Amino acid sequence: MRDAVLIAAQSGRALAQAARRAGLRPYVLDLFGDEDTLELAAAHRTLPGRFGMARRGAEPVLAGLAALTEMAGDRVLGVLLGSGFEDAPELMARIAARHRLIGAGPGTVAALKDPLLFAALCQRLSIPHPRVTTEPVANRRGWLLKRSGGSGGSHIRAATAGCAPPDHYFQQRVAGRAFALNFLADGRGIATLALTEQWSRPSAVRRYRYAGAVAPGSGEPPPLADELLNEVISAVARLAEATALRGLASADLLLDGARWWLLEINPRPGATLDLLDRRRTPLLAQHIEASLGSLPSLDPSPVDxxxxxxxxxxxxxxxxxxxxxxxxxxxxxxxxxxxxxxxxxxxxxxxxxxxxxxxxxxxxxxxxxxxxxxGREDTHGYRHHAAEHQRAGRAAGRPSGH
Structure with missing residues (x-):
């Protein structure tokens, strides 16, 4: 029997797909139970609620993982955590007390996702990072309001009057194109996978919600000069070493000509996992290897x-x-x-x-x-036959930031 992995995330489909490619049996705990997640999962449990994991309380998460562990049997490598745990290092610590975590540990996540601690760390390491504060700001048009540990951009608003609300902070606006440096870390250094470009799709109330990303082909000209890219890679490597970061992660950047700012580090597999898992060696296998403290050698980048x-x-x-x-x-x-x-x-x-x-x-x-x-027309020839049988499961609401 193949080894199993437990997956806990707001949406576990991408991790389950990567696990299958790596020859593992995924046991998934998430908020949605999407059709393709159920097709990929060896077993699935749906969490109650809409946003994050800490907001639902620890007990449903711990109980769901316990149930999946019992179903998975003896050969469980550990737990893969996806989105939803950025503001939950205490819950991560409780999970780590019962299961082996694959990826960043709770101390690393606490250091990287606390906005004031992260800003201070960037300052100490001489890394360009927008100013942050929880105190009132004089020119609100020059600042954004963000939720600590938020993901997907839907939590970002224009700055409000007075102090930032609980669990929120103000970040100074900076201009530039949005990119993410995707990398593997082993607690000491990093191996760069790709520099992906990102874009948003504003709605009436969520101007900065994440929409998509593209990973360039190997023959495309780089979006920034080698010297600048090396500067970014060096900065991210210093942060990874300072926080003992391990596993697959990404660094969100804004680039404006020769200037750049590091916005945040996402210490987990993220929305670009599908784009990155295209080398000969399955990316999840290398995520596990890096999490165990050994930086893997990377295969050549995909041509397309x-x-x-x-x-x-x-x-x-x-x-x-x-x-x-x-x-x-x-x-x-x-x-x-x-x-x-x-x-x-x-x-x-x-x-x-x-x-x-x-x-x-x-x-x-x-x-x-x-x-x-x-219901207007066919999808321009892009169709496939639906599965004959759809797995049973209760309906789940879907939040922004999926």
């Missing part, structure tokens, strides 16, 4: 570019109808699920010779999903 984009629901779906999903979709809500208006509905993926071609394909495919939801 790849991208993914979130399709947000144009209206509220009290009960998602059965859909003939195109084969380029991921994170497919089950028939009967509740999806709120402006919440993530599904993800579309695309590959191509370069980033520009991939982004055009993503736009076309997002349009095909909109047409599918409208």
């Amino acid at each position: 570019a790849a991208g993914s984009e979130i399709c947000y629901a144009p209206q509220r779906y009290a009960s998602v109808p059965p859909l003939d999903w195109p084969d380029f979709t991921r994170d497919r809500p089950r028939a009967g699920s509740l999806v709120a208006r402006d919440a993530p509905f599904c993800t579309v993926t695309a590959g191509g010779p370069d980033s520009r071609a991939v982004q055009q394909s993503l736009r076309d495919r997002a349009g095909a999903i909109a047409a599918l939801l409208d």
